[in-house]
Amino acid sequence: MTLPPTTTFVPAPGADGLGAPWLLPGSERHYDDPAEAAWPAPRRSPQPVRTFT
Secondary structure: OOOOOOOOOOOOOOOOOOOOOOEEOOOOOOOOOHHHHHOOHHHOOOEEHHHHO
Protein backbone atom coordinates (compact mmCIF):
# COMPACT_ATOMS: atom_id res chain seq x y z
CA MET A 1 0.00 0.00 0.00
CA THR A 2 1.50 3.31 -1.04
CA LEU A 3 0.32 6.51 0.62
CA PRO A 4 0.52 9.92 -1.03
CA PRO A 5 3.29 12.10 0.49
CA THR A 6 0.78 14.25 2.38
CA THR A 7 -0.98 11.27 3.95
CA THR A 8 0.19 9.45 7.06
CA PHE A 9 -1.19 6.39 8.76
CA VAL A 10 -2.46 7.05 12.29
CA PRO A 11 -3.21 3.89 14.27
CA ALA A 12 -6.20 3.83 16.57
CA PRO A 13 -5.50 5.01 20.13
CA GLY A 14 -3.95 2.18 22.10
CA ALA A 15 -3.41 0.07 18.99
CA ASP A 16 0.14 -0.70 20.03
CA GLY A 17 -0.26 -0.63 23.82
CA LEU A 18 0.09 -3.43 26.32
CA GLY A 19 -2.49 -6.14 25.71
CA ALA A 20 -3.64 -4.64 22.41
CA PRO A 21 -3.90 -6.89 19.36
CA TRP A 22 -0.65 -6.67 17.42
CA LEU A 23 -1.89 -8.15 14.16
CA LEU A 24 -4.13 -6.17 11.83
CA PRO A 25 -6.09 -7.57 8.90
CA GLY A 26 -4.84 -6.55 5.47
CA SER A 27 -6.70 -3.96 3.48
CA GLU A 28 -9.60 -5.15 1.38
CA ARG A 29 -8.71 -6.07 -2.21
CA HIS A 30 -11.20 -5.85 -5.05
CA TYR A 31 -10.77 -7.68 -8.32
CA ASP A 32 -12.79 -7.47 -11.53
CA ASP A 33 -12.64 -11.23 -11.98
CA PRO A 34 -13.58 -13.55 -9.07
CA ALA A 35 -11.21 -16.19 -10.43
CA GLU A 36 -8.36 -13.70 -10.15
CA ALA A 37 -9.23 -13.11 -6.48
CA ALA A 38 -9.34 -16.83 -5.70
CA TRP A 39 -5.57 -17.32 -5.78
CA PRO A 40 -4.35 -14.63 -3.30
CA ALA A 41 -7.31 -14.82 -0.87
CA PRO A 42 -6.14 -17.88 1.12
CA ARG A 43 -2.57 -16.57 1.17
CA ARG A 44 -3.37 -13.20 2.76
CA SER A 45 -2.52 -12.96 6.44
CA PRO A 46 -2.69 -10.37 9.23
CA GLN A 47 0.21 -7.91 9.42
CA PRO A 48 2.05 -6.65 12.54
CA VAL A 49 0.82 -3.21 13.60
CA ARG A 50 4.37 -1.82 13.56
CA THR A 51 4.59 -2.31 9.80
CA PHE A 52 2.07 0.53 9.46
CA THR A 53 3.95 3.09 11.56
